[in-house]
Amino acid sequence: MSNLSRINTSNAAKWWRSIDRVTLICVGILIGFGYILMLAASPAVAVRIGASRDMFIFKQVCFLLLALVIVIVTSRLSLRGVRLTAWIGFALALGATFLTLVHGIEIKGARRWIALPMMSVQPSEFLKPFFAVITAWLLTQRSVKTHFPGMIIALGLFGIVLFLLKSQPDIGMLSVITTVFLAQLFLDGMSLFLVGAGVASMVAAFVGAYMVFPHVRSRVERFLHPAVGDHYQIDTALRAFGNGGLLGRGPGEGRVKDLLPDAHADFVFAVAGEEFGMLICLFIIGVFATIVIRTLLRLLHEKDPFIAVATAGLVTGFGLQAFVNMGSTLHLIPTKGMTLPFISYGGSSAMSVALTIGMVLALTRNRVGDDLLFGSVSSPPSSPSQKVPS
Template identity: 30%
Template sequence: MLIVLVWLLLFGLVMVYSASLVVAVMIYDYQIDFFYAKQLRSIIVASLVFIVACFIPYSFYRKLNKLAILSSIVILIYVLVKGTTANNASQWISVFGMTVQPSELVKLSVIIYLATIFSKKQKYIGNFSRGVAPPVIIVAVILGLIIVQPDFGTSMVIAFTSFILILCSGMKLRHLAILSLIGMVLLGIFFNFVATNEQKSRINGAYQPFEDPSDDGYQLINSYLAFATGGVTGQGFGESIQKFGYLPEPHTDFIIAVIGEEFGLIGVFMVLSLLFFIVIRGLLIGIRCQDTFGSLLAIGISSLIGTQTFINIGVAIGLLPITGVTLPFISYGGSSLLSLMLAMGILMNLSAHNKMEMKQKKKHDNVVPLHKHISHSQ
């Protein structure tokens, strides 16, 4: 898993350089390595966080449960009041001269919170009002604070990840059905009465891109062109045409389209296979963990990576509206990378804990009781 993670980081760094060349030249006065240099610094910082997290026992995060979720709510309120606005959304704050997107770290806080709460409520998880409703309300508050920024992409990631954790918590299926129904009703209300014109235009752009190819469908159509041009084997590294001002955000939201154009279907399949490998390994770690908190934590982290990958790819191929969700470990973005690397450090510690438990169990099973030795000698 570590080897795959390092490969994804390095490949992502190379692709950020390739995909952002033209954007950097146009915006930052011919600094062709502007985004590359920032991504490299982010990888170094995130890697240090990852190494530290690998050596912190995962049970430590259980103690941070209340602090993490309360801090998340406070920081999201602060973002709404004092956040930096860009692309019609207040999603960023300035910390020590650096721009940070707090909602990226909130994703992990929600996973830690739900894993802690549901591990404590196992005795009465079948009781909806006592075992399920309180944490669901907290998550709903967080989702509401993120949606009004507005940041529908991050809210989708948190909602789907939370749903998977709730599904794995052991709650009754009828309660799960009720939550699903409530979620669909709220989603319908949002799109019909709350969503801005820009958000509605993104839906039209995703499902009817050729009706307005110069506006709503512009990004998706150029994404299609990138995949079509790349074919099976691609045009070669650095040979993308769509990144020359045709495909907006080629180094973030649509980096997979640039990968498809330069490395073809083979390159896309390789990247998705490695991300899929990390998700499956994470789920196996969760299944093998004997501790309920550790099991839900691993499943939550794996679900986060899988959900974020699905949404990013779904946007690039027109399956989902444009949301601004990055491709894990590949897309440009320091806040996203920091959050994901912290999550991977926790997952690595869980894996090491599982292996240690298996070794101790195996050692214990190999010990022959003293009475059997005496019986054998007699």
């Protein structure tokens, strides 16, 4: 890394010195596990559906390479660039999510995907990072413009997102976005009473979803009552964990994984458990925890409210998505079709998570007044968020 020393003034060197390198290394580790577990899990799934054994592997290699590029490019954005990207991306994702209701692919009773050549896209995946940045900017603008109706606009945008996701329906995605929004409202200064009222509304909405949507009712009842319904996937996943034990059966030696229909996607964590054992599963959990906890700790010293609220929202959504995937695979919560970031198969998920982490790195970068992309001004001149690199 001599060429990236402090005497090197190139943009690449400035970028490397300014970002959170530990988080970037953790992302590289997760992408590495994504490659390894896709090699282990996807061939049997591909053969089962009559496709080439290497189909999922080839696609995921492309997705993860693109995700790494997105992380690096996005992490070089200025604060102005992050906001601009969020507004443009949110508008496109919102329009595409609406399009799924008209021309979307229906799978298991839900319209969440748009068919494209060689792949399908789930636009709602991209709503998560962009919505977190936009609402953070809207909520924190009142410190700059006293009469700016940021709260009202943010609530209006949330209402639109709620309507679209309920119409698909995608209750899991809506739950994650709602949790992120409530966390941002709390950080922005909303009283605990109102935050509690929001949580109570979430519980009431979940009860309503249980009553209205058959697939939600089915998943909850199967979780609460083991004798009710089909438990094949979760039972097979738990068998895979048991078969792996402490150290696992070794790379390529798993057998139960071949019986899992979604071994490459929602249940990829079970493949890690069978082939690499409990210790590697704990290590993966530790990598996710490192990203989340390290980012939140960095925010304790952040004086710019936009950076604090936006970054907290982004990393909350990231951590919650990982928890939901691993928790449902271990049968700690009802099953939910949510991917494990950077590890599960899926182009939309990989690129959405890459945007999330890229923006987290961009927002938490050490700055000295000039940024690398999209503007030389990172924040208003009077902002106390300008930092001196350590």
